[in-house]
Structure formats: structure tokens, C-alpha cells
Amino acid sequence: MQMSDEEIQDVYVRIQTDLLVVGDSIITDRHHSSNGNYDDDDPQNQIGGVIPAFSLSGWLRHGMEKVVQEYGTTACHPGEANANFRKDGVYNRDLESGYHPKGNCLEDDSGNGCVILDLFGGFGNRPGKVMRRPIQFSPVRSSVDYTRGEAEGHYRRLNRNIVSRNEEDNREPLRNTGLDAVANLDGAWHLSFREAQPEFIALLAEAIDYLDAHNTDFMHQLGGARNFGGGIVDCELVNPLYDETELRRVFSRGRSSTDAMDEKDDEWADEYRPEFESALESRIEG
Numbered sequence: 002m003q004m005s006d007e008e009i010q011d012v013y014v015r016i017q018t019d020l021l022v023v024g025d026s027i028i029t030d031r032h033h034s035s036n037g038n039y040d041d042d043d044p045q046n047q048i049g050g051v052i053p054a055f056s057l058s059g060w061l062r063h064g065m066e067k068v069v070q071e072y073g074t075t076a077c078h079p080g081e082a083n084a085n086f087r088k089d090g091v092y093n094r095d096l097e098s099g100y101h102p103k104g105n106c107l108e109d110d111s112g113n114g115c116v117i118l119d120l121f122g123g124f125g126n127r128p129g130k131v132m133r134r135p136i137q138f139s140p141v142r143s144s145v146d147y148t149r150g151e152a153e154g155h156y157r158r159l160n161r162n163i164v165s166r167n168e169e170d171n172r173e174p175l176r177n178t179g180l181d182a183v184a185n186l187d188g189a190w191h192l193s194f195r196e197a198q199p200e201f202i203a204l205l206a207e208a209i210d211y212l213d214a215h216n217t218d219f220m221h222q223l224g225g226a227r228n229f230g231g232g233i234v235d236c237e238l239v240n241p242l243y244d245e246t247e248l249r250r251v252f253s254r255g256r257s258s259t260d261a262m263d264e265k266d267d268e269w270a271d272e273y274r275p276e277f278e279s280a281l282e283s284r285i286e287g
């Protein structure tokens with residue numbers, strides 16, 4: 002069997018989190034559903050929205066950088082070498098702790114650069130080979146299509162009081178700020194590879210395992226509000242061998258996997274993944 006020839010271009014990562022805050026960049030459809038009666042902290046709100054890919058992408062990239070570094074090599078620095086870093090020492094410190102300057106790897110033989118640059122692109126307008134999509138979420142479970150990279154989740158408006166730090170003010174509230182958040186998220190993040198390469202899938206699988214195992218580390222939480230326990234994400238690569246019906250079944254509560262799914266799990270773990278991982282190893286070790 003020529004497993005490497007199997008074209009795996011579309012994969013799904015299951016993402017579950019109690020609370021996710023991605024700054025003010027959650028896009029909601031509240032104006033469509035509110036019908037003029039919208040009250041933004043009513044827990045009965047039936048409001049969905051979109052989690053932009055930007056935070057998800059940064060979170061995944063950081064996990065992938067860790068995996069590459071654990072192979073004993075360096076990862077592409079995410080920032081431009083000539084960027085104006087706010088703290089002079091930061092960039093050089095990064096270069097001493099597991100990074101090479103972005104794009105330096107392009108001087109290698111292949112011209113594709115290291116695997117991180119190849120996937121994320123961005124140097125001299127190179128497109129990345131993994132397409133990270135936003136996640137559309139909805140509180141109405143029956144309308145969630147996991148095969149389209151959607152999730153069940155509730156929009157929440159969190160309110161925080163900013164209080165005065167002057168002692169004589171006795172912590173008087175100065176103003177109230179709101180944060181857009183998604184609560185009880187469970188869904189599928191859809192990633193597409195522009196080129197099917199076994200090392201890409203292996204790196205994704207290892208990074209997702211890493212992020213799941215380190216999900217309470219501050220550095221590996223997702224989005225903002227991490228000091229308040231937001232962004233602790235349970236994540237898992239859905240077996241890329243599953244068909245669409247099996248993918249949906251992963252998310253249906255109370256339904257266990259089928260025998261066919263169990264067989265695919267064995268096939269994935271015993272045959273595909275080890276072969277993909279050795280492709281990753283040879284790519285990383287050159």
C-alpha cells in the first residue's frame with residue numbers, strides 16, 4: 002500500500018472550551034436575530050457568530066513551533082527580522098531559544114523553507130499551504146454542520162468593571178467594559194492543505210496532542226482573558242480517515258463510535274500516523 006499517496010487535504014480538529022474570548026473580534030449575528038429586543042447579557046440569547054481564524058491560527062502555530070523545537074531544531078520566527086520590536090532584547094532572546102529568523106530557511110536546497118514557513122507562509126507574500134478557516138458557531142445544535150467546520154456555542158457578553166487604583170477612591174468603578182465571548186463551544190475547526198503532504202498532517206497531529214496536553218499552560222491557551230481561565234481548550238484531531246457521516250457521529254452525544262470507526266482508528270494509529278511521522282522526521286532533520 003502506498004499510504005503517502007493517499008490525499009488527505011481536509012482535516013478537522015475538535016475544539017471544546019467552556020469560555021473563549023478573542024478580544025473584540027467575534028462577529029455575531031445578533032442584529033439579525035434580536036428583532037429589536039436584544040439584551041446583551043440575557044442568558045437566553047440565541048446568538049451565533051464567527052470566531053475569526055486569526056487567534057486559532059496563532060494558537061496552532063505556537064503548538065507546531067513547540068513540536069519542531071522538541072525535534073531539536075529551530076522554528077521560523079513569526080515576526081519579520083526587520084520589524085521594530087518594542088523591546089530590543091526580545092528578538093535576539095528568541096533566536097537563542099529555538100527560533101531562526103523568518104525566511105532564513107529559504108536559502109536551503111528545496112526553496113520551500115522550513116515546514117513552519119511552508120505551512121504559514123508570509124515571507125515575501127508566500128502563501129501558506131495550510132488554510133485556516135474561521136469557525137462559525139450557533140447555539141442551535143440542529144443547525145450546526147460539522148462537516149463545514151462549524152460548532153455549537155453561545156455568544157456571551159461579559160462585563161467587567163474597571164476600578165480606580167487611587168486609594169482614596171475606594172475602588173470606585175470608573176467605567177464598565179464589555180468583552181465578547183463564546184461559552185460552551187464544541188465543534189470542528191476545518192483546515193485545508195493546499196498540497197497534501199504527509200509531514201503536514203503529522204505536524205498537525207503532534208501539535209494538537211501537544212496543545213491538548215498543555216492546555217492549562219498560559220502560553221498555550223487560546224485568545225484573550227486567559228487570566229480569568231478563558232481559552233483552556235480540549236482539542237483532538239478527528240481521524241482524517243473518517244467520512245462525513247463518521248465525522249458527524251464524533252459530535253453526537255450518546256452515540257458511540259461504530260466498528261468501522263474503530264477499525265479506522267487502528268489503521269490511523271498503526272499505519273498512517275507512523276508513516277506520516279517518519280516523513281516529518283526526515284523533513285525536519287533534512
Ligand SMILES: [Zn+2]
Pocket residue numbers: 076077078101102103104105106107114115116117118
Ligand atoms: Zn523557517
